[in-house]
Amino acid sequence: MSYSLTTIWYERQRFLPAILAVAFSAVLVTVQSGLVLGLLSMMSLPVDRATSDVWVGYPAVRSVDFGRPIPERWVSRLAAQPEVERAEGAIIGFTPWTRNGEIPAKTTTEVCTVVGTRLDANSLAAMEVVRNNRELLASLTQPLSIAVDESELGRLGIRGAGDVAEILGVRVRVVGLVTGCRSLGGPYLFCSLETARVLLRYQQDEVTYLVAKCTKPEDARAVARRMNGYAQLSAFTADEFSARSRLHWLTTTKAGIAIGFTALLGLLVGAVVTSQTLFAATAASQREFATLRAMGIPKWRLKFSVLAQSFWVGLFGIALAAPITVALAEGATAMGTAVRLHPFILGGAAAVTMCMAVGSGLAALRSFQKVDPAHNIR
Incomplete structure (x- = not known):
């Protein structure tokens, strides 16, 4: 872990595009999800803003x-x-x-x-x-x-x-x-x-x-x-009726599909950029990896270092995305559009983004096919 973190620091210009791509994906997924939840919550305001515990209708x-x-x-x-x-x-x-x-x-x-x-x-x-x-x-x-x-x-x-x-x-x-x-x-x-x-x-x-x-x-x-x-009659608790109302509008307006497609597109862009950046960084370090292999370092440990780099890239990207997401949410609220940053959305977006970053690291491991101690022999 410390070796991977040190490598990222000294090669920060090389890893910066990957961090920015992860941050972009995290912001897009979080804001889009919060926007859907905020917009749909407008449809359940009569339930959410009332004090009743039970709602009974037809x-x-x-x-x-x-x-x-x-x-x-x-x-x-x-x-x-x-x-x-x-x-x-x-x-x-x-x-x-x-x-x-x-x-x-x-x-x-x-x-x-x-x-x-x-x-x-x-x-x-x-x-x-x-x-x-x-x-x-x-x-x-x-x-x-x-x-x-x-x-x-x-x-x-x-x-x-x-x-x-x-x-x-x-x-x-x-x-x-x-x-x-x-x-x-x-x-x-x-x-x-x-x-x-x-x-x-x-x-x-x-x-x-x-x-x-x-x-x-x-x-x-x-x-x-x-x-x-x-x-x-049909009866519901206030929480059940609120969720039922939001789910109805989510499915009938297809808003979830549209927002989900946009968020998926952001993830794909982030994954491609991150994967290619990590691949390029690994390929550029083939001579160093070949030297380590010649010193007897197992190949699995070298691969683990690449995965550790992808973990740190994901973590730094999420940390960069956090203040940007909050600022965008506040700006949207000021303009009259609700963006609800529910803890479930924040946690889910962070988990999805981290999985994307680590998955990109796995994709970058294909560059190890050319790592061989004989690479340094001329």
């Missing part, structure tokens, strides 16, 4: 934004569970948004996601940006009033609070703005249950989901299992 619901109406009276089934502290209804669904400009060409049409909940600080389904804003909660009690994320104003074709628009022929007024709730799909529209029923044309006794808060969060799995005993 049978086999695929994602939080693809719910169907169910009777609100069924909340009594959920509230009757011994582990449940409180239970209530929530309404979430897609609807078309129309903003009429001063001229017909300026008319804006957008598919939005209505999120209707109870309007109080203890609401189980309301996101924290809504339930923690008393002034906004009071404003949303007005009939046909909504709140939107300020980053979505351009998509919705409005300037801010006070503007009006139409949803299925119903005029709504924007009474407040929130932050941090940008959506990958349709912009989120926050409102009361009553307003949501009008906008989505639900009956007065219908909701999309029943949500519950358990006395102990770990009891959520048992409650969901019992609620799944009803044929008309």
